[in-house]
Amino acid sequence: MSELLEAAAEAGRLDAADGLAALRERFVLDDVVYLDGNSLGALPAGVPARVEDVVRRQWGELRIRSWEESGWWTAPERIGDRIAPLVGAASGQIVVGDSTSVNVFKALVAAVRMADVGRDEILVDATTFPTDGYIAESAARMTGRSLRPVTPAEVPSALGDRTAAVLLNHVDYRTGRLHDLPALTAAVHAAGAYVVWDLCHSAGALPVGLDEHGVDLAVGCTYKYLNGGPGSPAYLYVRRDLQDRFDSPLPGWNSHAEPFGMRPAYAPASGAVRGRVGTPDILSLLALEAALEVWDGVSVEAVRAKSLALTDFFLRCVGEYVPDGLVESVTPAAHAERGSQVALRCDDAGDVMKRLVERGVVGDFRAPDVLRFGFTPLYVGFADVERAARVLAETLG
C-alpha cells in the first residue's frame, strides 16, 4: 500500500512540474485514461468548428470556388509544410494525401528507380507492420527486384552491391522499439542504396531529423501522434535534391506540371507536389490541418523528454504494482531504443485489454499476446500513468 501512496504522490509532483501539462486543454478528453493515441489520437478541440466551416461554408456556400478561394488545391503541400518541422524537414519536401500503404508504394518504387539498374534486391524490415511488407512485395514484383526480409539489426550485414532500396520502421509497432535512424541511414548510403523510413509510430512523439540525417524518402500516417482523425491522409517526404529523380508509379493529374492543361502526355511537376496523385481529399485534409494547430509553440524535444518520463514512470509503476511474472515488457529499457509506447506480453492479453477498457484504461491488443499502451505527451499525464498501472494490477490480480 505504501508503494501505491508513494507512486501516487510522485505522479502529483511530476504533473505539477510538467511544462506541457496545459496542452491537454487543446484536446477533447474525459475521465478515461487514453493510452491508445498511438493508434488513434484524441480529438483536438479546434477540429469540430473547422470541419463545420469546411462543410457548411466552403463546400455548401462557395462550392467549386473553394478550390481557389479556400485554398483547397494547395492543401497537400501546405499541410506537408506544417508537418515538416515535426519531423525535422525544411519546407517543400512533404506532401499529404493517400494512405500510408499507397505512399509506401510510391516511395519504395521511386527509391528502386533511383538506384543503379544492376541492383536487384530490396530489403524490408522483417518485423514491420504487415502492410509495409505486403506493399514491398508488390513493389519488388512490379520493378523486377527480389525482396529480402531482414530484421533491422541484420540490415548492416545484409547490405551490399545488390541492394537497391531498404524499407524500415522508425519505431516497431508491436514492441515500441526505436531503431537507429541515423546509423541505419548512413549504412544504407555507404552501400550505395536508398532508404525509405516509415514514421507512423515516431512522428509527433520524438525528433526524427529527416534532413539532418540525410534520409532519402519517408512516409507516415497522421492519425496517431499527429491526431488527424480516423484514417486521415498520410504524407510522403522526398528529400529536396532527389525530387527531380522521383519517378512515381502513380503519376496522377495532380502531380502534372500543368494539371489544368489537360495534356495527354505526362510531365511531372517539380518539387514535393510530384508525390501527389488524384484529387485531394479536402474534408480529411482540412480536419488534419486544424488538428496540427495543437503543435503551435510546442517543442518536439520537450515532447520527447516527457514521453520518456511517462514510459519510465509506467514501467516503474507496473514493476511496483503488478506481481512478478504476470507481465513482461517487450519494450527496450534503454531510452535510445524506446519509442513512446510500452508493450507488455501477458497471458490472455486480448481478454485483459477488454477488462482494462471496461475500467476506463484504454490501450490496445496486438495478436497474439501483447498489451500495447501508447503515451501521447500532449495529453497524457503522470496521474493517468499511475492509474493505468494500478488498474492493470487490479485486473490481473
Next chain:
Amino acid sequence: MSELLEAAAEAGRLDAADGLAALRERFVLDDVVYLDGNSLGALPAGVPARVEDVVRRQWGELRIRSWEESGWWTAPERIGDRIAPLVGAASGQIVVGDSTSVNVFKALVAAVRMADVGRDEILVDATTFPTDGYIAESAARMTGRSLRPVTPAEVPSALGDRTAAVLLNHVDYRTGRLHDLPALTAAVHAAGAYVVWDLCHSAGALPVGLDEHGVDLAVGCTYKYLNGGPGSPAYLYVRRDLQDRFDSPLPGWNSHAEPFGMRPAYAPASGAVRGRVGTPDILSLLALEAALEVWDGVSVEAVRAKSLALTDFFLRCVGEYVPDGLVESVTPAAHAERGSQVALRCDDAGDVMKRLVERGVVGDFRAPDVLRFGFTPLYVGFADVERAARVLAETLG
C-alpha cells in the same frame, strides 16, 4: 423578346410537371444557378449534422472503440453497397476508398493480370481525362505491356489477340459524349480482353448497368453527381466472378484475409474487400454515406429522363437566345450519345466563364476553349436552365 417569354413560360410548365423537383430540398442551395455538379456536387442537407456526429461523438468520445461500435471498419464495403444500385450492380462488388487515379491503377493492373500472358497491349481512350492516361502508362510500364491510345470509336478495330485490357470513359469529361458501354464491352469480350470503365461522369446521372452488361471492372469518383464532397473517396467495382482473380498491385493490410492477424505473408481476402488498401479515411467516407441518402426512393431512370430534358431545353434556349456563331455545341445531339452536361466551344471561354460566375451562373472552363455546364437532375430545374442560357446570351451579346 417573345422567345424569352415563351421559353420562360415553358420552363415554368416543365418545373411544375417535374416529379423530381422536390428533391432540391435535400440540398443546401441558394440563388446561384449551379451547373457545376459534374465537378463538385452541391452539399446534401443531411451531411453537416452527420459529420458533426462523426467528429464530436464517434471520434471525440468513443475514439478507438468506433472502429467497431460506429461501423468504421466496414464502411468501405457498406458504402460500396449503397452506390451499387446507382450503377446497376448487385451488392458485394464495390468498395469505396482511395482516389479515382489510384483505383484506375488497381483496376487496370488487375485486368492485365487476368488476361493471357501473351497479350501485350493495353488500349486506352485517347480522349480520356488525362489522369487515366497517365496511370495507364504507368500500369503498362509496370506490367511490361505497351500502351496504345485510341479513340473509343477506334476501339473495335484496334482490338485483337494482343489486347490484354481496355480503359474507357463512359462519358467524355470535355464534350459530354456518352459512349456505348454495352457494345464496347461486348467487343472487348469478343476479343478475349478485359475492360475497365471510368464512370466519373456518368454515375448518378444515368443508368450504367454494370452487371447487366457484364462489365469486368469499373471505377468512379463520388464528388460529382454523387455529391460526396470535395475529393471524397472513389470506388472500385470488381465483377463477382472475377474477384478471386483480382490480383491487386496495392495489397495493403486492409485487403488481407485476416487483417488483424498481423501476418507477415499476404493472403488476399475474398470479395470486394480485396480492393481495399490502407486504413480507410473515415471522415470523408461517412460524409459520403450521409450524402448518398439523397438517393432514397429515387429512380436512376427518372434521373436520366430529367437529365435529357434539361440538356435538351438548355440547347434549345441557347439556340434561341445566343446569336448564331458565338457558341458551338460539342455535345452530341442524339440522346444515346449524350451524358448530363453540355459543352459549348466559344472564344475567350475562360473569360466568359468568369463573367457568368459573377452573374450567378456557375459552370466551368476546360482548356482551351470549352464552357462546361453540368445538369444535376436532383437539384437543377428548368427555370435555372432558362436563366443560364439567358445570362450566357447577355454575357456574349
